[in-house]
Amino acid sequence: xxxxxxxxxxxxxxxxxFDLLAREEVAVVALTGGRNVAxxxxxxxxxxxxxxxxxxxxxxxxxxxxxxxxxxxxxxGSAAVTEAATRPADWVMSAIVGAAGLAPGMAALGQGxxxxxxNKESLVTAGPVILSHARAHGARILPVDxxxxxxxQALAGxxxxxxxxxxxxxxxxxxxxxxxxxxxxxxxxxxxxHPNWSMGQRITIDSASMFNxxxxxxxxxxxxxxxxxxxxxxxxxQSIVHSAVEFHDGAIMAHMGAxxxxxxxxxxxxxxxxxxxxVARLDFATLGQLTFGAPDLARYPALRLAAExxxxxxxxxxxxxAAKEIALDLFIAGRIGFLQMAELVEAxxxxxxxxxxxxxxxxxxxxxxxxxxLARKAAHxxxxxxxxx
Ligand code: NDP
Numbered sequence: 194x195x196x197x198x199x200x201x202x203x204x205x206x207x208x209x210x211f212d213l214l215a216r217e218e219v220a221v222v223a224l225t226g227g228r229n230v231a232x233x234x235x236x237x238x239x240x241x242x243x244x245x246x247x248x249x250x251x252x253x254x255x256x257x258x259x260x261x262x263x264x265x266x267x268x269x270g271s272a273a274v275t276e277a278a279t280r281p282a283d284w285v286m287s288a289i290v291g292a293a294g295l296a297p298g299m300a301a302l303g304q305g306x307x308x309x310x311x312n313k314e315s316l317v318t319a320g321p322v323i324l325s326h327a328r329a330h331g332a333r334i335l336p337v338d339x340x341x342x343x344x345x346q347a348l349a350g351x352x353x354x355x356x357x358x359x360x361x362x363x364x365x366x367x368x369x370x371x372x373x374x375x376x377x378x379x380x381x382x383x384x385x386x387h388p389n390w391s392m393g394q395r396i397t398i399d400s401a402s403m404f405n406x407x408x409x410x411x412x413x414x415x416x417x418x419x420x421x422x423x424x425x426x427x428x429x430x431q432s433i434v435h436s437a438v439e440f441h442d443g444a445i446m447a448h449m450g451a452x453x454x455x456x457x458x459x460x461x462x463x464x465x466x467x468x469x470x471x472v473a474r475l476d477f478a479t480l481g482q483l484t485f486g487a488p489d490l491a492r493y494p495a496l497r498l499a500a501e502x503x504x505x506x507x508x509x510x511x512x513x514x515a516a517k518e519i520a521l522d523l524f525i526a527g528r529i530g531f532l533q534m535a536e537l538v539e540a541x542x543x544x545x546x547x548x549x550x551x552x553x554x555x556x557x558x559x560x561x562x563x564x565x566x567l568a569r570k571a572a573h574x575x576x577x578x579x580x581x582x
Contacts, residue, residue: 199286204393205454209458223243224236224237227247237265238265244266246269247267248270282304285306287337309462314408318561337454339456340436341416344413347446355440359439367383379530404495431480431484435448508553511565512568515541515564
């Protein structure tokens with residue numbers, strides 16, 4: 194029987210993965226969560242997992258109590274999350290949010306597992322390191338971000354050298370139709386109202402600021418190995434076309450479907466087969482019309498910063514992501530405004546670009562994590578200088 198693990202099982206992607214796995218004949222090796230002990234234990238019991246790991250080590254007694262009599266082993270701490278990812282498995286879902294997903298994903302690749310990659314931060318911060326680690330261990334990475342899954346599916350059987358454009362669609366997020374002069378006043382509740390997708394809080398806010406799309410552009414460049422100029426972001430409010438690829442004969446292959454992450458997760462789970470999935474079917478007549486537009490770079494500075502990061506290369510992606518994570522923390526805590534998130538990331542990039550390592554390609558995870566640490570410190574210092582941290 195196929196052995197599978199889910200890193201970040203208690204999150205939004207984790208829940209969708211759980212829903213699909215509960216319908217399959219699989220042996221579940223490890224499930225991990227951050228702090229949600231009750232849900233982790235419930236899932237581990239339902240799927241008869243070998244081990245359940247909670248990242249917060251203070252919660253080990255609670256997890257043990259919740260798993261009592263189940264036969265599921267309990268463990269805690271970030272090292273235990275990474276250790277769980279080294280347990281032999283054929284397929285591992287990487288769905289921890291943020292840079293915390295990096296080391297566990299690397300560990301899964303190190304044991305040769307197929308890694309279903311939802312954690313977009315992995316390729317943004319450490320693309321070359323992760324891809325060469327996967328190659329060295331004969332491991333495969335399958336994209337789970339709906340856009341990257343769409344592109345991957347459009348490229349099936351095609352020659353990448355015939356690609357002229359990758360059209361990465363974006364809903365525009367919760368604040369797409371707000372007047373520019375109101376954006377500075379957007380609250381946490383405003384940024385959390387995504388029009389189409391139901392996702393974790395952090396990615397929903399990143400969709401409103403377009404930092405999510407900025408991360409995806411960098412992720413696409415790394416994963417598909419294309420020039421940044423090949424990737425074009427298109428605003429598509431209905432989130433029906435999940436992305437598209439244009440070839441040199443002018444043909445465009447688009448992937449369409451209901452906005453449901455089980456499309457992309459199910460594709461990665463069953464690849465190279467295409468299995469039936471419990472997702473809503475599209476009715477073109479009911480849909481009526483699909484609309485598209487170009488993004489306004491003044492409204493979405495995150496897209497401009499992504500272009501600068503791709504041009505800079507080296508460890509700039511690690512700085513971009515880490516500063517973005519701190520900016521998001523500070524916005525969620527009500528300590529900086531919506532537009533200040535991009536200002537903070539830009540300031541952190543400017544400050545760290547003076548460091549020689551910023552421009553060097555990382556040779557391993559340790560260098561990425563060291564730069565991640567420096568960038569977080571710099572972002573806090575800058576926010577403190579603004580008198581708001
Ligand atoms: P959620 O916030 O819903 O879930 C995140 C998961 O990570 C939870 O299981 C959480 O545990 C766990 N976690 C949080 N912090 C840590 C930590 N320090 N160590 C270990 N585990 C931790 O996020 P999403 O599911 O929305 O997103 C997960 C990843 O997938 C992100 O990288 C996101 O960008 C990407 N993605 C998400 C999509 C979506 O539709 N949601 C679409 C495409 C990509 P707990 O809840 O128990 O604290």
